[in-house]
Structure formats: C-alpha cells, structure tokens
Amino acid sequence: MHKPTLDATIQLSIAQKLEGMLGYLAWAVVCYLTLSAHPIESSKGVVRLFLIAAALLLAIYFFYLTTRDQPYNKARYRPFKNNQQLVRRLGFIGQLAMVVLIRWHSDPGVTADILISVALAAQVPICFGQFHSMLIIIALMAIDYCLHLKAGTEDAFFVSAMGGALQLLTIRIALRIIQEKAAYEQIAGLNKELVAMQELLKQSTEQSERLRISRDLHDGLGHGLSALILKLQYLTYTAKEPAIQQTVQQAYQMSRQLMQDVRETVGHMREKTELNLKEALEALITQTPNLKSQLHYDADVHIQDYRIAEVLFRCVQESITNTLKHTNADTLSIVLREEDEHLILQIEDNGVGASEFQLGNGLKGMQERVDAIGGQCEFTLDNHFILRILIPS
DSSP: OOOOOHHHHHHHHHHHHHHHHHHHHHHHHHHHHHHHTSOOOSHHHHHHHHHHHHHHHHHHHHHHHHHOOSOOOSGGGGGGTTOHHHHHHHHHHHHHHHHHHHHHHOOOOHHHHHHHHHHHHHHHHHHSOHHHHHHHHHHHHHHHHHHHHHHTOTTHHHHHHHHHHHHHHHHHHHHHHHHHHHHHHHHHHHHHHHHHHHHHHHHHHHHHHHHHHHHHIIIIIIHHHHHHHHHHHHHHHHOOSHHHHHHHHHHHHHHHHHHHHHHHHHHHHHHTTOBOHHHHHHHHHTTOTTOEEEEEEOTTOOBOOHHHHHHHHHHHHHHHHHHHHHOOOSEEEEEEEEETTEEEEEEEEOOOOOOOOOOOHHHHHHHHHHHHTTOEEEEEEESEEEEEEEEEO
8 A cells, every 4th residue: 555645645734725825716706796795975884884894893893703724823723722613613603693793784785695605605514513514504494595585586496595505515515525635634643653663573574584694694504603613723733744734723723713604794784673653653643634643762772572562652542532532632742762661652632611521342352462562551631641651661
C-alpha cells in the first residue's frame, strides 16, 4: 500500500478553501441584491439600510464562525477552547437569526432568498448529525414558507417548494462530501499505521537476520578457525626445517588476525540490534487528522526486544484512536524515557471536562499487552486522560 500522495492532500485542501470562497461569494451576492432593493429615500431609509447592512455583516461573521477549521486555543477564545462544535452551532443559529431579521423587515428578492436557503442548508451537516440535519431542513423550509407569505410573494408555496428542493439537494451533497472526507482520513490513517508497522517489522527482520549471521559466523567459521590455529601452533613446534617453520608461523599469525576480525564483526553485528522505535512512532503520528501529536523520545532509550517495541507502538496507536474518538482534545503529548531500569511511556491529551471513564476493549487490550511482557499500566483522570506504562528494560 502506498502513502497518500501529496497531490491528494493538496486537492483536499483546495476543495475546502473553494467551498469557503463560494460561501462568501454567495453572501456577497445576497448583500448586493438586498442592499440594491432598498434605495435611500429619506433619513429613515438611511437608518433602515444601515441596520440591514449591519445584519448582513453579522451574518457573514457568523458564517465565518460556522466554517472555521482552526481550533480556538488562544486566550481570547478560552470559553470556546476544545468546543469548536458549539461555536459552529452558535454561528449557524446567529446566521439564521440574521436571515429571519433581514427578510422580516425587507424583501431582498426570490433569488437572494434561494441563495440564503442553499447557503444555510450547506452548513447544517457541519453543525449537526444526519438525523437532526433533516429535521432542521424541514424547519428551514417552514420558516421560508412563512416569510414568503408575510412578504406577499406570489405562488409562495411553489417558491418555497423550489427552495426546499434545492436545500435537500445541497444537504445531500454536503453529507456526501463529509462522508468522503471522513473515509479519506480513515484510509490515510490506516495507511499511515500500516507504513509505520511495516517499518518496525522490517527492523525486526533485519535484527533477526543479523543475529543469525553472527551466530553462524561464531559457531561455524569461528570454531573452524580455532581448530586451524591450534594445528598451526602445533606445526610451529614440530616443523624442523627453518623455511617450513617460518611459513607455518606466518600462516599461524594470519589465522589469529582473521579470528580477531571475525570476533569484531560478530560483536559489531550484535551491537547493531537496537530497534528504531522513534522512527516508527514519528511515521504513526504525522499528519493525524484534527490532532497535533508531540513526541518526546529520550536519547537514553534503547530497545532491542521486538515484543516491547510492538507493545509500545500499539499503546500509542490505541491512545491516538481513543483521543480522536472519545475526547475533544486537539493536542496529544507522548513521552518515552528510561528511568530506574524501566521504560516509561506517558501519554496525555489536553481534553477538558472529563469526569469519568470506563475500560473499553481498546484499553483492556492495551493492559493485557503490557501485562504479557511484565509491565504495569496506569490510567489517571484529572480533567484530561493520562496513560502511564512502565516496562522493565
């Protein structure tokens, strides 16, 4: 399986920006149609036009809140930190309130009404689930019909039905886009996990192969050289002719040097059996959707046992999945260090508001993996979730 291409990532980013630009363009057209439908005829008209313009600007601001992707982490956004979905819903409600206010006190025209209806419908799936989205669309259609009746629009029911049909089409397209985006992120995540696991398996295979070759060298070539050295050493004492004795002595010295080279090679191959877990973890956490993972890997950590490396890898993998599924956190801290002859893995998110948790299948499986290699697994809940794993090194 291949990594997601950069082109696919760029295409997704461009599509998201294009959606936002089209939304702002729709609101710009609505502003033009609404304001041009109310010429200034008196001071009262100026005030009315100013109020309509202010309501339109507020509606555009609420649209920005609804469609904003960046999390609210700065100090001025503290009340909304880690609660972006609430902000989106408030933004949608604010838009709806401004639209009703504008249409109640003015008549922007059927074209502007349809544009507003479609723009609102496209945002419903961003803020609410599929079932609630359908209920909200029905409510929007009812509100649209009432406003057309109040404005005295001819064929109000037909116009509202036409707008409702466009709303249903829009929400269906929006739901499909959201589903495709979720599927893409899931596939990208699975591909990333597979690539990281393949890297770890590759290192383990190379480690096993190096150990096998080093054992073969030691047990085969090493023993053969030892026997040869003994025989040559014996010949150095039994050879009578000086020329033969000199030749045997040279062969004896060469054999000893060759034996030393074999020992150094075997030792070097055994020293290079450390697994590069850091590289596998970095491949796992990069480009995780909606989650910024920070890895702190102590330089003193040296892992040679594939079982330990796999358990740590699986624990980090499960923690990322749980954070995305069950918390509103946007940052995950992963620390791996060695202390008192123990490997310590600590994973902590920045989610807030959690009061209790239950050991699901994922956490139970994690605990079982750690127990199988003689480690300990600790779960702590202090507003946010903290996982601490201790494994004998």
